[in-house]
Amino acid sequence: GESVGLHLPTLSVQEGDNSIINCAYSNSASDYFIWYKQESGKGPQFIIDIRSNMDKRQGQRVTVLLNKTVKHLSLQIAATQPGDSAVYFCAETRSRQKLQFGAGTQVVVTP
Amino acid sequence: DGGITQSPKYLFRKEGQNVTLSCEQNLNHDAMYWYRQDPGQGLRLIYYSQIVNDFQKGDIAEGYSVSREKKESFPLTVTSAQKNPTAFYLCASSIQDGYTFGSGTRLTVV
Numbered sequence: 217g218e219s220v221g222l223h224l225p226t227l228s229v230q231e232g233d234n235s236i237i238n239c240a241y242s243n244s245a246s247d248y249f250i251w252y253k254q255e256s257g258k259g260p261q262f263i264i265d266i267r268s269n270m271d272k273r274q275g276q277r278v279t280v281l282l283n284k285t286v287k288h289l290s291l292q293i294a295a296t297q298p299g300d301s302a303v304y305f306c307a308e309t310r311s312r313q314k315l316q317f318g319a320g321t322q323v324v325v326t327p
Numbered sequence: 328d329g330g331i332t333q334s335p336k337y338l339f340r341k342e343g344q345n346v347t348l349s350c351e352q353n354l355n356h357d358a359m360y361w362y363r364q365d366p367g368q369g370l371r372l373i374y375y376s377q378i379v380n381d382f383q384k385g386d387i388a389e390g391y392s393v394s395r396e397k398k399e400s401f402p403l404t405v406t407s408a409q410k411n412p413t414a415f416y417l418c419a420s421s422i423q424d425g426y427t428f429g430s431g432t433r434l435t436v437v
Contacts, residue, residue, distance in 0.1 A: 224367050248424055259417050259428035260370070305369055313377075314360065314385065315419070315426055317370040 224303060226322040235293040239306035239318045244287060246308035250315070251280055251291045254303045263291070263304075293323075301325045330354065333418050333429035339437050340405070340412070348403045348432045350418035357422055359401035363387060364415040364431075373416075376401055405434065412436050 229235045247268040252260035266273045266280045279292040306318040331352045340346045358377050362370040372385030376395040390409025405412045413436045418429040
């Protein structure tokens with residue numbers, strides 16, 4: 217059956233600090249990974265992606281790290297701002313097939 | 328502007344009724360997807376379609392049906408067999424590695 221009322225893990229971060237959000241993915245054959253940001257009542261927004269032949273990729277204020285050995289993905293946000301408050305999801309796919317999402321992490325930025 | 332349009336934004340349904348959620352894209356994407364999101368949870372895949380006139384079940388397809396008669400359109404029907412349909416529904420499309428999401432439809436059973 218479906219589970220209801222679950223609470224997302226929450227990461228509280230002080231404004232200006234760095235944030236690290238972690239994700240364990242499920243399929244060792246996945247070859248492409250994406251981090252999304254979702255604000256309340258909206259669809260997910262693309263943040264950054266990484267292919268399985270890489271272990272690190274940097275964007276503007278964000279860095280994604282991939283550890284295939286332990287099937288772990290992380291998103292680092294530098295100098296976290298109030299506008300970064302949202303739910304963050306990792307997603308994985310294999311051979312450009314269906315995109316599967318992780319459970320998500322709620323990030324709360326405090327002044 | 329290219330994008331995905333989901334309509335309506337809010338939808339109310341009586342128990343026992345079927346309801347259809349619309350998803351239209353003008354991105355010329357081959358693949359389209361439907362996800363369900365419950366409060367405080369991640370996105371779960373309902374159905375997806377890689378090409379016109381073909382679609383596959385996702386992880387939670389029971390109580391839902393889809394069609395893909397046109398490349399631009401991938402409507403989702405929530406049937407009376409879906410026991411707990413109240414949720415936020417998201418449609419997406421993709422080409423190569425680029426995925427685009429709609430703004431969602433919030434369905435409430437009253």
